[in-house]
Amino acid sequence: MIDLTGLDTRPAQTWGAMRLVPLVRREPIEDLRLHAKVYGDEPSVVFLPDKTVYTSYVPHAFVASWTGDGTPAAAYGTQLGQPLRHMCIRTRRRMARRVDTNRLRFLPLHLAVEGFLALHFGGPVIAWEEWSRHAIAHGLSARAEDAYTGAEVRGLDDALKVFEIYPGQCGLLLYAGDTLASAFVVPHPEDYRALHPTLIRDLYGELVYEYALFYPARDFPAVIDETTVSSLADLRAQALLREREWADFHGSVMAARLLQAPAHVEEVYRLGRFTLSRFLPAFERKSENHIGETIIDGDGRLAYLKTFRLSEAQSRRGHLLSKLAEHGWSLPETAAALGTDAAALGMRLKGAGFGHLLRQDVLDGYRKAVNGNRRTRRGGGTSPPA
Amino acid sequence: METYADLIECEDVLLFANAAITSTGQREFHSAAGQQRLSLGFLHRYIHGNYPDLYAATLALDINDHNAAIVIATLLAHPGQGDGRLIARRLARMSPPRVYRLFQRLRHDGVNNRRTRALVREWLAGRPDLAFDAVKYRAGVKSAVRHVHLRLPGELGDFLFAPFSRARYETPVLEAWRRAHYDKAALYELPYTVAEGFAARHGISRMVFLERIAPKLTRLERLRLAESASKDGLDTEADLAAMPLVRLASYVLALPIHTRTRRRAELMGALRAAAARVAGARAGTWGNVAAVLDDSFSSFGSPVKRRRPLAVALACHYLLEALAGSYRGLWLSGRTDPLQTRPSGPTPLGHRVLDALEARPGMLVIVSDGWDNAPPGLAGEVLRVWRRKLDPGGDVGIVHVNPVYDADQFDVRRLSPMVPTAGIRDAEDLPALVELARFAEGRTGLAELRAYLADRAAQLEAR
Numbered sequence A: 001m002i003d004l005t006g007l008d009t010r011p012a013q014t015w016g017a018m019r020l021v022p023l024v025r026r027e028p029i030e031d032l033r034l035h036a037k038v039y040g041d042e043p044s045v046v047f048l049p050d051k052t053v054y055t056s057y058v059p060h061a062f063v064a065s066w067t068g069d070g071t072p073a074a075a076y077g078t079q080l081g082q083p084l085r086h087m088c089i090r091t092r093r094r095m096a097r098r099v100d101t102n103r104l105r106f107l108p109l110h111l112a113v114e115g116f117l118a119l120h121f122g123g124p125v126i127a128w129e130e131w132s133r134h135a136i137a138h139g140l141s142a143r144a145e146d147a148y149t150g151a152e153v154r155g156l157d158d159a160l161k162v163f164e165i166y167p168g169q170c171g172l173l174l175y176a177g178d179t180l181a182s183a184f185v186v187p188h189p190e191d192y193r194a195l196h197p198t199l200i201r202d203l204y205g206e207l208v209y210e211y212a213l214f215y216p217a218r219d220f221p222a223v224i225d226e227t228t229v230s231s232l233a234d235l236r237a238q239a240l241l242r243e244r245e246w247a248d249f250h251g252s253v254m255a256a257r258l259l260q261a262p263a264h265v266e267e268v269y270r271l272g273r274f275t276l277s278r279f280l281p282a283f284e285r286k287s288e289n290h291i292g293e294t295i296i297d298g299d300g301r302l303a304y305l306k307t308f309r310l311s312e313a314q315s316r317r318g319h320l321l322s323k324l325a326e327h328g329w330s331l332p333e334t335a336a337a338l339g340t341d342a343a344a345l346g347m348r349l350k351g352a353g354f355g356h357l358l359r360q361d362v363l364d365g366y367r368k369a370v371n372g373n374r375r376t377r378r379g380g381g382t383s384p385p386a
Numbered sequence B: 001m002e003t004y005a006d007l008i009e010c011e012d013v014l015l016f017a018n019a020a021i022t023s024t025g026q027r028e029f030h031s032a033a034g035q036q037r038l039s040l041g042f043l044h045r046y047i048h049g050n051y052p053d054l055y056a057a058t059l060a061l062d063i064n065d066h067n068a069a070i071v072i073a074t075l076l077a078h079p080g081q082g083d084g085r086l087i088a089r090r091l092a093r094m095s096p097p098r099v100y101r102l103f104q105r106l107r108h109d110g111v112n113n114r115r116t117r118a119l120v121r122e123w124l125a126g127r128p129d130l131a132f133d134a135v136k137y138r139a140g141v142k143s144a145v146r147h148v149h150l151r152l153p154g155e156l157g158d159f160l161f162a163p164f165s166r167a168r169y170e171t172p173v174l175e176a177w178r179r180a181h182y183d184k185a186a187l188y189e190l191p192y193t194v195a196e197g198f199a200a201r202h203g204i205s206r207m208v209f210l211e212r213i214a215p216k217l218t219r220l221e222r223l224r225l226a227e228s229a230s231k232d233g234l235d236t237e238a239d240l241a242a243m244p245l246v247r248l249a250s251y252v253l254a255l256p257i258h259t260r261t262r263r264r265a266e267l268m269g270a271l272r273a274a275a276a277r278v279a280g281a282r283a284g285t286w287g288n289v290a291a292v293l294d295d296s297f298s299s300f301g302s303p304v305k306r307r308r309p310l311a312v313a314l315a316c317h318y319l320l321e322a323l324a325g326s327y328r329g330l331w332l333s334g335r336t337d338p339l340q341t342r343p344s345g346p347t348p349l350g351h352r353v354l355d356a357l358e359a360r361p362g363m364l365v366i367v368s369d370g371w372d373n374a375p376p377g378l379a380g381e382v383l384r385v386w387r388r389k390l391d392p393g394g395d396v397g398i399v400h401v402n403p404v405y406d407a408d409q410f411d412v413r414r415l416s417p418m419v420p421t422a423g424i425r426d427a428e429d430l431p432a433l434v435e436l437a438r439f440a441e442g443r444t445g446l447a448e449l450r451a452y453l454a455d456r457a458a459q460l461e462a463r
Helices: A091-097 A101-120 A133-138 A156-162 A189-201 A206-211 A232-254 A312-326 A331-338 A342-357 A360-377 B004-022 B033-050 B052-060 B065-077 B084-093 B096-109 B114-125 B130-136 B138-147 B154-161 B172-180 B184-189 B192-202 B206-216 B219-231 B245-254 B257-262 B264-282 B308-323 B349-358 B378-390 B427-440 B446-462
Strands: A007-009 A013-015 A018-025 A032-034 A055-058 A073-075 A086-088 A169-176 A179-185 A264-271 A274-280 A290-296 A302-309 B288-293 B326-331 B363-367 B397-402 B421-423
Touching: A007 A232, A013 A156, A018 A156, A133 A342, A156 A189, A169 A189, A169 A232, A179 A189, A179 A206, A179 A290, A206 A312, A232 B349, A232 B378, A312 A331, A312 A342, A331 A342, A342 A360, B004 B033, B004 B052, B004 B065, B004 B421, B004 B446, B033 B052, B033 B065, B052 B065, B052 B084, B052 B446, B065 B084, B065 B096, B065 B114, B084 B114, B096 B114, B096 B138, B114 B138, B130 B138, B130 B154, B130 B172, B130 B192, B138 B154, B154 B172, B172 B184, B172 B192, B184 B192, B184 B206, B192 B206, B219 B245, B245 B264, B245 B308, B245 B427, B257 B264, B264 B308, B264 B427, B288 B308, B288 B349, B308 B326, B308 B363, B308 B427, B326 B349, B349 B363, B349 B378, B397 B427, B421 B427
Parallel strands: A032 A055, B288 B326, B288 B363, B363 B397, B397 B421
Antiparallel strands: A007 A018, A013 A018, A018 A169, A073 A086, A169 A179, A179 A302, A264 A274, A274 A290, A290 A302
């Protein structure tokens, strides 16, 4: 359950197809801060004079030299404290894939999303005979998902540039074409100020990219009913009411899907009073699906939040995988649960890009069965001319 | 009898006046330079095409030099349009580099009719020291002289077109220029901008150069160099109080916060003195005035117009303080010390307008770029309900002045149709703009607007 208590919604600012909704914290969280030396070589320890606990977190988006031999490494998901789990970046492959060196930073984000999905979907837990040796041995690792960097999302750079940051602002909800694209919350306003421009380097789903090409987002201009006003105090009350109305509307309508309980929450790490968890959506089709990470402090306050909105195709894949996981990766059982047969499910898996996980001979059998079925349905026609 | 066409004409001209006062074709916070130029170019062609006489008459208004130059170039390209004397008057008020740039533009456009040539000749003849101009604005003078086929007497012609044909010049400044090529001492007799180049060529250290060139600095150069020179322990003796008000406000805002605190008394005194000079005889006559001043993040302007909207707001603050009997200035961020102001945060105009109306001032001036975003449109609603329900008689005069041209709307952004909005460039124009805003309210019509323009032209003539 994502709880935005303690974060006040302020009126949105629109630019092009983008709507940016600021979240303001009345009391900033002081003892969880961005790691001061993300790109540094040596581990840094901060001693605070007042002997309070100082906890840092490593957002999954950064590349740093954490390895002993100084080769670049990316954090494997967001972590608390000193970065422990990381994956090395194969430089040669990177150079082949990247055009210019500045784009180095985008790579760990990809890794993050890929690694992130892999963390949840380890692959078959029971070695059913349909699954290929690769699937059993490596799970779903090295799964690639497509995403767009913020720089590719039309109008996002201008929207972030002309956005007027509120005093005490600790978060931002980003809408494209009035669908929630991404949520971002940090513990302290200074962190937010430092990270506001990095939103342009974040990853956004395909949906967001396409919605950004749509019509401009409209402001919801305040309207005051003049019949209710008879004094300046009334007018002031009306003005405050308009502001509160927007916050309520935003919480109950615009961000409702995000705030609803995520289907699966995995507690990843606990450090001091902070808990880092990752969450997955229910993968309902034709609705909003967000994956993301949260850090929650002992009082249940949200200290950090970052979400990624899945595209329609990604939701579909997630749906398939979650169903498989639910039924112990058994194809016949899953198929029964989905109301279809194993062959059709096999073809759906192939269509979703998971064909390499099934043994080739099993897959061929499924294809034959499905094609055969179709042919008999069409009245027993012969195979099409080559 | 007002006709519909009259109203439209009146509105169009005011639209153009607002644009021509605020836009300089440079980048703004919300629009790029290209958008600004495109939008402004359209307006010029539209007004010139439909109302050529009113177009020419706008020269009498306080439109900025950028637009005045475009108007003059357009008028000169169309023989028989515009009043020659008014153009000459406007040219005399423009800064020389801008006039030379205008002449270069005329040359580029191939505008070379008799009136143009006469105008350029007359303007050049009216320069106090053409030899000095020839040194300081060499390319400009050369281009203008070529364009109008002017035969310059004696040395000056040689200086421009064959500078090394003479062994020595009789005119001191020309001679100094010739000697500065090899004599380090001679360059200190040249204008600062020219001497700077020679100093670089001779490898003179910046500190020595600034110290010795100091007497030659112009008023604005003194101000501009004051900070960098003071790092080397030099004082350019910039006379802050003598600066134009908005320029001074820009200077103050460019200083770091701790410097502003340290020099508080000096800066405050200079701003007050400049404001009192602008207010002149009107000081203290405006009664009870409140102001809502925009210091939101968008008042940063753009890298090419750094903090310009904020500087206008700061200048208005001090000017209104001088004009009003009793004055209350409210900054959007809630800061109370105008000297510490800086562009940050959102634009909650609605709430601040309410705060200002609380005390029922005689007049409310809103200085803002009109992007009301916290929540959007609230300021307009507050002003509407206030006018309709709480103050139908209009006891509180409300004026919105806007320093930023909105390229998409071909006008400055308005807060509400109930409140007149006028573009503002220099705080000095504020009294005149409050007059102009009456026309925007629609209470007075085209005849009055024409009379007003004629009156302004006559005033300009008399100045």
